Amino acid sequence: MRLELQNRPPAKDVIDLGKGWPGFDLLPQDILRRAADHRLSQNDASLLNYGPDSGDMQFRRALADFLSRSYDEPVAPETLFLTAGASQALGLICHTFTRPGDTIFVEDRTYFLALGIFADYGLNAVAIPTDENGLIIEALEEKLAVHSPVCLYTIPTFQNPTGVTLSQSRRERLVALSQRHNFLIIADEVYHLLNYTTAPAATLGSFAASETVLSVGSFSKILAPGLRLGWIQAASALLARLTADAVVASGGALNHFTAGLVAVVLEQGWQDEYLAFLKKTYRQRAAALSQAVRQYLPSLTFTEPQGGYFVWLELPEGIDTAILLAGARQFKVGFQPGVQFSPNRGARHCMRLSFSFYDTAVLQTGISRLQKAIAAISNS
Numbered sequence: 506m507r508l509e510l511q512n513r514p515p516a517k518d519v520i521d522l523g524k525g526w527p528g529f530d531l532l533p534q535d536i537l538r539r540a541a542d543h544r545l546s547q548n549d550a551s552l553l554n555y556g557p558d559s560g561d562m563q564f565r566r567a568l569a570d571f572l573s574r575s576y577d578e579p580v581a582p583e584t585l586f587l588t589a590g591a592s593q594a595l596g597l598i599c600h601t602f603t604r605p606g607d608t609i610f611v612e613d614r615t616y617f618l619a620l621g622i623f624a625d626y627g628l629n630a631v632a633i634p635t636d637e638n639g640l641i642i643e644a645l646e647e648k649l650a651v652h653s654p655v656c657l658y659t660i661p662t663f664q665n666p667t668g669v670t671l672s673q674s675r676r677e678r679l680v681a682l683s684q685r686h687n688f689l690i691i692a693d694e695v696y697h698l699l700n701y702t703t704a705p706a707a708t709l710g711s712f713a714a715s716e717t718v719l720s721v722g723s724f725s726k727i728l729a730p731g732l733r734l735g736w737i738q739a740a741s742a743l744l745a746r747l748t749a750d751a752v753v754a755s756g757g758a759l760n761h762f763t764a765g766l767v768a769v770v771l772e773q774g775w776q777d778e779y780l781a782f783l784k785k786t787y788r789q790r791a792a793a794l795s796q797a798v799r800q801y802l803p804s805l806t807f808t809e810p811q812g813g814y815f816v817w818l819e820l821p822e823g824i825d826t827a828i829l830l831a832g833a834r835q836f837k838v839g840f841q842p843g844v845q846f847s848p849n850r851g852a853r854h855c856m857r858l859s860f861s862f863y864d865t866a867v868l869q870t871g872i873s874r875l876q877k878a879i880a881a882i883s884n885s
């Protein structure tokens with residue numbers, strides 16, 4: 506039920522600023538039509554058979570080329586494993602590398618639906634505090650003195666929900682700790698390519714040679730979520746464990762047909778063009794949302810997004826945003842209440858807003874409605 510509601514588009518008259526989806530107006534139907542025409546006219550039946558376990562080499566090569574130039578870091582095709590999106594990758598990683606009862610470290614605040622995946626695998630999530638530079642390494646060291654985690658899950662760049670990015674020096678210290686304490690870093694890097702100001706620090710995937718990093722990427726944020734296509738970048742010893750998975754052994758590449766179409770999108774340079782378009786659009790939307798918050802909610806301080814999809818707002822401590830959300834219905838506006846992103850059920854006065862789904866004018870109207878909803882609860 507929870508997921509069904511999560512994956513339903515907002516009602517027409519409601520502006521749901523909680524929706525972390527690309528807007529319907531942005532989805533690349535024409536690019537996919539051209540890619541399908543191109544690929545299907547090649548008369549290559551291998552597209553419709555089982556695919557190689559790690560993913561078709563033509564796709565992995567095209568993806569490696571794209572990532573190498575977009576990340577500005579060398580990415581070898583052999584280090585890539587095709588998945589059916591980032592969520593599926595997280596499930597597969599849990600299935601392969603953890604057992605029920607194991608401890609996983611997570612950021613406090615973190616992507617709430619990942620917490621659901623970890624709970625499904627019976628993992629015990631332990632929260633590590635974060636600040637404006639991401640995971641606090643000293644706090645992590647303290648937790649390592651009392652826990653022996655199997656994994657640490659982080660969203661290092663343009664984090665969901667806070668938008669913060671882990672600094673370069675913290676990335677290095679995190680990887681060193683993972684080697685010293687023998688835990689895997691699950692780096693969910695799905696927003697890394699959506700930067701609107703300067704380029705972020707190198708991906709955690711660039712530390713794959715440490716053999717402690719699994720970097721998860723996805724076409725959901727850079728092309729279309731409906732494709733259900735993503736990848737894991739990791740050292741060959743870790744990838745070998747993933748390809749040994751019984752489901753992969755039985756069914757082969759996890760989304761072979763779609764990868765065949767997306768290989769064309771990558772090879773033709775259409776992904777680069779589309780990513781440039783997305784970044785331009787999201788940069789404008791981020792600016793519009795920030796401007797509206799400054800205009801309608803001037804007493805709130807927040808960090809202007811440098812990338813990704815999200816703005817994290819902290820309201821006065823006395824306001825519970827889960828209760829505010831119920832009242833906001835009457836003003837036809839929605840958001841994600843902060844408590845969901847807190848492994849310890851804190852952040853009750855916080856909320857996550859997204860600027861990906863609506864155009865700039867609707868974002869403005871949404872924030873004006875939110876202001877009314879906050880005023881109503883503050884005066885009640």
Ligand SMILES: Cc1ncc(COP(=O)(O)O)c(C=O)c1O
Nearest residue numbers: 525590591592616665693723725
């Ligand atoms: C941090 C993070 N990871 C994973 C996902 C889901 O990605 P996918 O659609 O590839 O499963 C999202 C989507 O919101 C996300 O924000």
